[in-house]
Amino acid sequence: MDRKFHCALFDVDGTLVDSRESHALAWQKAFADFGYDFPIKKMMQDIGMGGSEIVENHLGKKDAGEIGRKIADRQFNYFKDEYIANVQPFPCAKKLLGSLAERGVNIILASSALKTVVEYFIEMLEIGNEIVGYITANDVKRTEPAPDIFEAATRNCCPHIERITVIGDSPYDIEAAHIAGLYIIALRNEGFTKDQLSDADRIFDSVRELYEKIDDVFSFGKMECPRK
Numbered sequence: 001m002d003r004k005f006h007c008a009l010f011d012v013d014g015t016l017v018d019s020r021e022s023h024a025l026a027w028q029k030a031f032a033d034f035g036y037d038f039p040i041k042k043m044m045q046d047i048g049m050g051g052s053e054i055v056e057n058h059l060g061k062k063d064a065g066e067i068g069r070k071i072a073d074r075q076f077n078y079f080k081d082e083y084i085a086n087v088q089p090f091p092c093a094k095k096l097l098g099s100l101a102e103r104g105v106n107i108i109l110a111s112s113a114l115k116t117v118v119e120y121f122i123e124m125l126e127i128g129n130e131i132v133g134y135i136t137a138n139d140v141k142r143t144e145p146a147p148d149i150f151e152a153a154t155r156n157c158c159p160h161i162e163r164i165t166v167i168g169d170s171p172y173d174i175e176a177a178h179i180a181g182l183y184i185i186a187l188r189n190e191g192f193t194k195d196q197l198s199d200a201d202r203i204f205d206s207v208r209e210l211y212e213k214i215d216d217v218f219s220f221g222k223m224e225c226p227r228k
Contacts (some may be wrong), residue, residue, distance in 0.1 A: 004219035005183070005224070007157045008100060009150055011168035012111040013047065014191055016093045016207070017121050020047040020169075022083035023075075027054060028073035034067060048170025048192075050112040050143025051075065066069040076114060084120060090189055094125050099211065101130035105218050108133035110153040112143035132157070144172040147180035154180065163219070166199075167210070174199050185210065185217070 014020045027215035031038050053152045055068035100107055109131055112117050115138040122128055122188060140148035150166055157164060166177040166184040169191055178185035178199070184199035186192075187207060192202050197203050202217075204210045210217065 005165040006219050007106045007164040008108040008223055009108050009153045009166045011173050012109055012121055013113055014169040014189060015167060017078050017087050017110035018087050019087040022087055023047050023079060023201045026075045026083055027138040032080055033074055034071055044191050048144060048172040053143060075219050084107055089125055089209040092208040094179060096207055097127050098128045099214060100218060106157055108153045108157050110149045112137050112149060112168055114138060119198055145175040147176045149180055150180040171196050
């Protein structure tokens with residue numbers, strides 16, 4: 001490892017919380033309500049994109065207009081009403097963020113989920129005091145694999161881009177981070193394969209493994225960042 005990081009931009013779904021399957025099931029039900037039948041394995045491969053990107057990926061940009069918005073709204077309602085209460089954090093997620101915050105690393109959540117979902121997980125993880133802010137799909141025009149969320153988070157984090165790393169779990173996080181010129185650590189978390197994540201700068205099998213190797217990755221000592 002030739003450099004260490006003072007600032008961390010964390011994805012949430014699939015990175016800190018085990019929500020990929022729950023999101024996929026909600027998408028499957030939402031598409032089915034409008035007459036589209038997609039297997040759960042196909043839906044799982046899309047988790048990590050934003051909602052608009054998922055709809056376009058399945059219906060095509062031409063057909064994803066008004067019906068796409070209705071499907072995305074339906075997915076959100078299914079996830080909120082039927083699935084979110086069962087989502088659990090990955091082992092060591094809270095300990096990882098707590099240890100980083102205690103040691104002076106600036107943490108921003110950078111998620112393609114809607115603000116209400118991210119705020120739910122902040123409360124569930126009890127990390128409101130550990131993070132310096134969060135960027136969600138509500139704050140940008142495009143979500144992963146577009147770089148907008150990470151670029152916005154960077155503006156709210158640190159001026160030294162070489163000291164910032166993204167932590168995500170999907171190929172879409174990797175693509176977005178690299179477009180934004182950012183280093184990215186990928187966490188497998190029993191989700192995407194190592195081959196699918198091979199373009200990441202570094203790969204860990206789990207949140208727990210990153211936590212156990214925290215001193216190899218992050219530099220400690222406070223760097224001032226604005227609070228959002």
